[in-house]
Amino acid sequence: MEPIGIFILAMLCQVYSCAANVSDSVEQMSYASVAGEEYLQGDAVEVGLDDKVYFDFDKASLDAEDKMLLEQYLPFIKKAKVVRLEGHCDERGTREYNLALGERRALEVRDFLIVKGIKGKKIRVVSFGEEKPIKNSSNEMSWAENRRVEISLY
Amino acid sequence: MKRFFLILILIISNNIFSILEIEIIKGSDNLSKIAFVPFAVNEGLELSQGENLAKLIESNMLLFGEFENLDKAEMLAFPSLEEDFFYRDWKIQGVDFSVIGKINSVNILGNLNISYTLFNINRRIKVLEGEIIGSENNIDGIAKIISNRIYEKITGLKGIFDTKLAYVINSDSDTYQMCISDIDGKNERILFTSKSPIMSPDWSPDRKKIAYVSFENGIAEIFIQDLKTGERDSIQALGMTNSAPVWSPNGKSLALVVSFSGNPDIFLYSIASKSLSRLTNHYAIDTEPSWSPDSKKIIFTSDRSGSPQLYEINTSSKRQKRLTRDGTYNARGRYFPDGKSIFFVHGNNGNFQIATKKLSSRFIQTLTSTSLDESPTISPNGNVIIYATKKGSKGYLGGITLNGKSRFSLPVKNGSVREPAWSPLVNK
Numbered sequence: 001m002e003p004i005g006i007f008i009l010a011m012l013c014q015v016y017s018c019a020a021n022v023s024d025s026v027e028q029m030s031y032a033s034v035a036g037e038e039y040l041q042g043d044a045v046e047v048g049l050d051d052k053v054y055f056d057f058d059k060a061s062l063d064a065e066d067k068m069l070l071e072q073y074l075p076f077i078k079k080a081k082v083v084r085l086e087g088h089c090d091e092r093g094t095r096e097y098n099l100a101l102g103e104r105r106a107l108e109v110r111d112f113l114i115v116k117g118i119k120g121k122k123i124r125v126v127s128f129g130e131e132k133p134i135k136n137s138s139n140e141m142s143w144a145e146n147r148r149v150e151i152s153l154y
Numbered sequence: 155m156k157r158f159f160l161i162l163i164l165i166i167s168n169n170i171f172s173i174l175e176i177e178i179i180k181g182s183d184n185l186s187k188i189a190f191v192p193f194a195v196n197e198g199l200e201l202s203q204g205e206n207l208a209k210l211i212e213s214n215m216l217l218f219g220e221f222e223n224l225d226k227a228e229m230l231a232f233p234s235l236e237e238d239f240f241y242r243d244w245k246i247q248g249v250d251f252s253v254i255g256k257i258n259s260v261n262i263l264g265n266l267n268i269s270y271t272l273f274n275i276n277r278r279i280k281v282l283e284g285e286i287i288g289s290e291n292n293i294d295g296i297a298k299i300i301s302n303r304i305y306e307k308i309t310g311l312k313g314i315f316d317t318k319l320a321y322v323i324n325s326d327s328d329t330y331q332m333c334i335s336d337i338d339g340k341n342e343r344i345l346f347t348s349k350s351p352i353m354s355p356d357w358s359p360d361r362k363k364i365a366y367v368s369f370e371n372g373i374a375e376i377f378i379q380d381l382k383t384g385e386r387d388s389i390q391a392l393g394m395t396n397s398a399p400v401w402s403p404n405g406k407s408l409a410l411v412v413s414f415s416g417n418p419d420i421f422l423y424s425i426a427s428k429s430l431s432r433l434t435n436h437y438a439i440d441t442e443p444s445w446s447p448d449s450k451k452i453i454f455t456s457d458r459s460g461s462p463q464l465y466e467i468n469t470s471s472k473r474q475k476r477l478t479r480d481g482t483y484n485a486r487g488r489y490f491p492d493g494k495s496i497f498f499v500h501g502n503n504g505n506f507q508i509a510t511k512k513l514s515s516r517f518i519q520t521l522t523s524t525s526l527d528e529s530p531t532i533s534p535n536g537n538v539i540i541y542a543t544k545k546g547s548k549g550y551l552g553g554i555t556l557n558g559k560s561r562f563s564l565p566v567k568n569g570s571v572r573e574p575a576w577s578p579l580v581n582k
Binding site for chain 2: 100132
């Protein structure tokens with residue numbers, strides 16, 4: 001494909017994902033829902049890559065390192081049936097706000113994958129807010145590790 | 155036989171032990187001293203019953219560190235009738251109030267008639283006199299009613315000793331439990347146990363149900379659980395994240411947060427019609443709703459300005475107003491019972507603390523001094539705030555009284571406790 005073609009495709013995907021944010025019902029079925037989580041019964045696919053991208057406090061943006069990792073994931077994601085993105089936060093701040101923030105982090109990863117040509121339909125987004133920390137201690141190192149999106153393929 | 159008796163004691167005391175127990179850290183700035191004189195008993199009753207009742211009232215009254223007691227060993231007299239009561243016996247001990255009383259057995263079914271009197275020693279007057287009839291099996295309940303009346307007379311605030319607390323316990327084995335107990339930590343009940351997180355408990359105004367969020371099916375879902383039957387119903391909000399349910403003051407609807415496509419907004423959910431109606435519509439995060447006591451407004455957190463701040467929305471006109479401007483993190487606001495002030499989590503230099511603010515003023519007052527404080531809940535009389543905080547890797551509950559600035563904590567023996575939610579008063 002010509003570079004210009006890729007550019008147009010990427011733009012279309014951007015518009016597509018923005019549109020999903022405006023309308024509540026149109027894209028509903030492509031997100032996690034109680035009925036849609038049966039794939040969790042099966043085992044996650046092991047791909048041998050780091051399965052986490054990390055974030056700054058109260059931020060949801062991806063840096064160059066995160067994007068590089070996600071690029072490495074693309075061939076595996078294309079083969080997978082479902083990619084589950086679990087957003088997490090550190091313990092600071094309030095629980096319900098963090099639940100929303102974790103969701104936004106997972107969506108940031110989703111949007112990047114969509115731009116890279118992954119179908120929105122096979123991406124499941126879920127947030128656990130600050131409810132499932134990796135490290136339980138209260139210091140900058142633990143917090144940095146807990147602010148993450150975990151990627152798993154099914 | 156002796157062994158059997160020992161086992162019996164163990165079983166009984168196991169029930170009495172509570173998971174949460176209040177420890178006073180610092181008493182009120184101006185502690186009043188109260189003497190709780192052992193109640194007299196008439197024939198056919200044990201002396202210990204009278205002592206026990208006075209002890210129960212005493213432990214209620216001392217619960218939040220607002221008063222100190224006169225030790226029984228220091229009492230100069232044990233009057234049970236007004237004619238035997240001499241103010242000088244108490245004045246000399248620095249006592250501010252004395253409680254005396256008598257238990258009369260009414261019949262062989264265990265019904266008791268209890269009379270009690272409260273004296274103000276400094277003013278040398280009888281300030282309260284009452285009588286209550288109840289069963290000896292419910293001596294805890296009777297003590298709570300008497301404690302409420304004494305507390306109301308002394309402080310002018312509603313007594314809260316018969317209120318309850320809901321909270322989430324996360325034990326070390328990664329088990330989550332939705333629990334309720336009496337406000338003193340007694341009579342704990344586990345409503346629901348899960349291997350997945352549980353969040354955001356909130357009491358229905360009639361105290362019969364609790365709404366909360368559970369991840370048991372892989373995503374955040376809202377459940378309503380009936381406390382009597384234990385039955386759980388999920389609210390079919392069908393968003394990718396459904397969270398932060400709070401009951402309206404009339405109990406007919408919930409304000410809650412639904413994120414259908416990655417944009418959390420506040421919705422109202424009608425319990426009867428099971429329908430959702432949208433309240434906010436903004437591309438930013440809108441979450442943590444809570445009703446004003448007159449149910450005309452809802453306070454919520456939004457990061458539409460770039461950082462989490464508090465806003466309120468009028469539920470009929472939908473007009474919105476920003477409430478906080480100072481600091482980069484003001485979230486999970488709740489109204490005081492009088493509707494004139496709010497309390498919330500205030501982030502300041504990396505510390506997250508419980509703060510209050512009058513709606514009419516810009517000034518934010520911080521109440522706590524630890525750094526990871528969250529989920530504040532207020533007593534129905536507006537005087538006590540319990541919140542979640544952390545020491546080491548363990549979550550525990552802290553408390554503060556607003557009138558006297560006493561401080562207490564409610565540590566948990568195993569695991570972490572979080573997200574306290576204070577029940578309303580019992581419907582009379």
